[in-house]
Amino acid sequence: MQSDDLSHIRESVRTLCAGFGEDYWLDMDRTGGYPSDFVEELTRAGFLGVLIPEAYGGSGLGVREAAAVMEEVCRSGAHAGVCHAQMYVMGSVLRHGSEAQKQAYLPKIASGELRLQSFGVTEPTTGTDTTSLKTTARKDGDVYVVNGQKVWISRIEYTDLMLLLARTTPRDQVTKKTQGLTTFIVDVKQASGNGLDIRPIESMINHHSCELFFDDLEVPAANIIGREGEGFKVILDGMNAERILIAAECVGDGRYFVDKASAYARDRVVFNRPIGQNQGVQFPIARAYADIEAAALMVDHAARLFDQGADCGAQANMAKMLASEASWRAGDICMQTHGGFAFAKEYHIERKFRETRLYQIAPISTNLILSYLAEHVLDLPRSF
Numbered sequence: 301m302q303s304d305d306l307s308h309i310r311e312s313v314r315t316l317c318a319g320f321g322e323d324y325w326l327d328m329d330r331t332g333g334y335p336s337d338f339v340e341e342l343t344r345a346g347f348l349g350v351l352i353p354e355a356y357g358g359s360g361l362g363v364r365e366a367a368a369v370m371e372e373v374c375r376s377g378a379h380a381g382v383c384h385a386q387m388y389v390m391g392s393v394l395r396h397g398s399e400a401q402k403q404a405y406l407p408k409i410a411s412g413e414l415r416l417q418s419f420g421v422t423e424p425t426t427g428t429d430t431t432s433l434k435t436t437a438r439k440d441g442d443v444y445v446v447n448g449q450k451v452w453i454s455r456i457e458y459t460d461l462m463l464l465l466a467r468t469t470p471r472d473q474v475t476k477k478t479q480g481l482t483t484f485i486v487d488v489k490q491a492s493g494n495g496l497d498i499r500p501i502e503s504m505i506n507h508h509s510c511e512l513f514f515d516d517l518e519v520p521a522a523n524i525i526g527r528e529g530e531g532f533k534v535i536l537d538g539m540n541a542e543r544i545l546i547a548a549e550c551v552g553d554g555r556y557f558v559d560k561a562s563a564y565a566r567d568r569v570v571f572n573r574p575i576g577q578n579q580g581v582q583f584p585i586a587r588a589y590a591d592i593e594a595a596a597l598m599v600d601h602a603a604r605l606f607d608q609g610a611d612c613g614a615q616a617n618m619a620k621m622l623a624s625e626a627s628w629r630a631g632d633i634c635m636q637t638h639g640g641f642a643f644a645k646e647y648h649i650e651r652k653f654r655e656t657r658l659y660q661i662a663p664i665s666t667n668l669i670l671s672y673l674a675e676h677v678l679d680l681p682r683s684f
């Protein structure tokens with residue numbers, strides 16, 4: 301793969317995705333199934349290892365290329381939420397892991413031998429206020445003993461490894477609330493049933509999210525990623541990449557909706573004319589198109605900054621907000637264009653509509669992005 305040739309990447313991803321048509325995804329959604337075949341093929345083709353350096357068996361490309369992969373997956377009608385975390389979670393291991401940890405995990409993640417698909421941060425009682433999380437990890441010799449609870453942890457039943465954020469120093473014993481948190485890499489298969497209880501959450505989309513209960517789970521001290529007490533930095537580091545990639549997924553969803561709406565508006569004849577001949581039908585689709593293209597520019601801008609190693613917090617956040625809102629509006633227009641047929645599952649739109657709604661809430665909600673921009677970019681007074 302050439303890093304400057306995104307059209308080549310896009311074409312290859314499209315070809316791969318064509319083997320997994322929309323009925324495949326409809327079936328997954330209906331049955332709550334996990335698309336192992338798809339994830340394995342994406343891994344085998346090297347697309348999930350795009351960000352892993354060549355020295356560790358990956359392609360060594362940038363977030364711009366990774367964004368192109370995620371966008372095309374979504375544009376094909378697939379749900380990238382089944383595998384996207386691996387792209388950005390491994391960045392924490394890459395940037396903060398020891399050489400021994402990188403050697404142990406990254407080549408196996410690149411080859412598909414190990415899946416690193418889960419990221420355990422959110423808790424039921426503290427939500428977005430991450431630094432108030434209550435899960436603790438207490439050092440006991442060579443291990444840390446983890447107790448607490450997490451919620452909405454996705455793909456945990458289909459992963460080998462999870463990055464887990466827990467408090468190792470009580471909040472009242474640190475000067476800054478971001479201190480005293482530690483990131484661990486957890487062997488999920490070993491932990492499950494041995495201090496980790498996993499309970500699936502029945503939810504609106506097929507995202508395989510679960511509640512996790514930790515009851516004296518022992519995690520080796522050697523599994524700390526980065527330094528003890530500095531886990532917030534480890535997690536934060538991957539968040540800009542996560543926002544850019546999720547934004548790219550939204551661009552893919554948005555383009556999917558615009559393609560579908562345009563095609564239907566050209567074909568569907570009512571009152572002896574294609575519905576798309578009516579400007580009342582055309583204009584909302586044209587506006588959705590313009591919104592998505594504008595968001596795509598911000599995604600590309602943020603990705604380029606990220607790949608240059610420049611500060612891209614504001615751009616990554618704006619890309620995520622603009623793209624998630626644009627994809628939702630495009631989905632709404634696509635629904636409207638299809639009339640009653642929008643509700644028929646065989647048209648696939650309602651599934652994509654549900655899936656794209658997530659991204660105004662997770663991984664970070666719109667209000668929190670606005671708050672970031674207000675405080676950190678516009679220098680407005682701190683709210684919380």
Ligand SMILES: Cc1cc2nc3c(=O)[nH]c(=O)nc-3n(C[C@H](O)[C@H](O)[C@H](O)COP(=O)(O)OP(=O)(O)OC[C@H]3O[C@@H](n4cnc5c(N)ncnc54)[C@H](O)[C@@H]3O)c2cc1C
Pocket residue numbers: 418419420421422426427428429451452453454455503507509658661662663664665666667668671684
């Ligand atoms: C399908 C799904 C998959 C997920 N997967 C994962 C995962 O794999 N790993 C993981 O760790 N988490 C995951 N999450 C959790 C997700 O990141 C959180 O749901 C999200 O960050 C919002 O947190 P919350 O739900 O606790 O909302 P809350 O923090 O309770 O916020 C609720 C609402 O209040 C608003 N709000 C809160 N405080 C303020 C404020 N000060 N000012 C203005 N508005 C405010 C928020 O914007 C939001 O709209 C997932 C969630 C879902 C639904």
